[in-house]
Amino acid sequence: MELDRAKQLLESERQRIHRLLATAAEDTLGDSAAEREVGDGDIDAAQPLEHEAVDLAIERSLRERLDAIARAEQRIADGTYGKSLESGRVIPDDRLEIDPAAELTVAEAAKRQHHDY
Template identity: 75%
Template sequence: MDLDLAKQLLEAERQRLRRLLATTSEAKLDDSAAERAAGDGDVDAAQPLEHEAIDSAIEQSLHERLDAIARAEKRIEDGTYGKSVESGRAIPDDRLAIDPAAELTVAEAAGRHRRDH
């Protein structure tokens, strides 16, 4: 993949993730307010806590994705972008166009998913 295009795709993904993080932060604030308001007995107090836990999990996932983008940018600098971090095999441009932070080939990612689950 053309490295300038890869940089553009990574930056676009970073901006998208930052917008999602801002939205998630707002949702967490709303859930915290709902949790405080639930003390009046009219609302199920567990529901805001559940939403806050979900918001936290989403926020963590978004931060992990931002970390993956930073690693991809480091691979661009190092000259290893577009190669699997596991095997060194080339990651197809089609995959990088869809996921510019991809670290594994599709087969390697599927194998890792099977091992982890």
């Protein structure tokens, strides 16, 4: 993949993630306000904790994605972008178009995901 195209894709992805983080923060504030308004009604006491856990998981996932983008940008600077971190094999352009921060080939990612279960 051409490096200018990779940089463009990574910047677009970074902007998308920042928008999602901003939306997640707004949703968290909205959830908190709604829970305060309900007060001592029939709301399940565990609901605020569940919402908070979900919100934190989403934020953590988005921040991990930003980290992956930063690592991809570092690989561009190092001259190793587009190569698998595991095997050094070339990651196909089609995969990088879909996920410009990809660190593994599809087969390697599938194998790793299978082992995570």
